[in-house]
């Protein structure tokens with residue numbers, strides 16, 4: 001169980017500090033299956049989770065959504081048959097904040113409760 005997933009998100013506002021290169025070097029190894037992707041000039045964390053069917057993918061999506069509501073930090077979720085693409089970034093700063101790494105770790109933990117297939 002990773003330590004990162006036990007953290008809480010801090011309130012995010014437009015002056016919140018984006019993660020530095022040093023922080024990325026510390027945090028990224030804790031979520032090894034996530035990719036940092038650039039879309040519309042915004043860095044984001046993205047991972048595709050595989051599931052046995054649509055119903056399981058939908059149930060996982062719902063769990064991630066509930067955790068997002070608890071933390072006040074929200075992902076993009078694309079639910080398809082047998083897979084869910086989860087993308088985290090911080091809208092307020094149009095980039096990556098520590099919160100995104102925390103939520104990625106929490107998402108990994110939720111996925112462990114499902115029969116995720118790589």
Ligand SMILES: C[C@H](O)[C@H](O)[C@H]1CNC2=NC(N)=NC(=O)C2=N1
Nearest residue numbers: 012072073074075089090091092
């Ligand atoms: C007021 C509210 O907390 C903010 O608008 C939150 C909501 N959820 C959010 N989610 C994400 N991913 N980034 C944000 O900047 C953000 N802001």
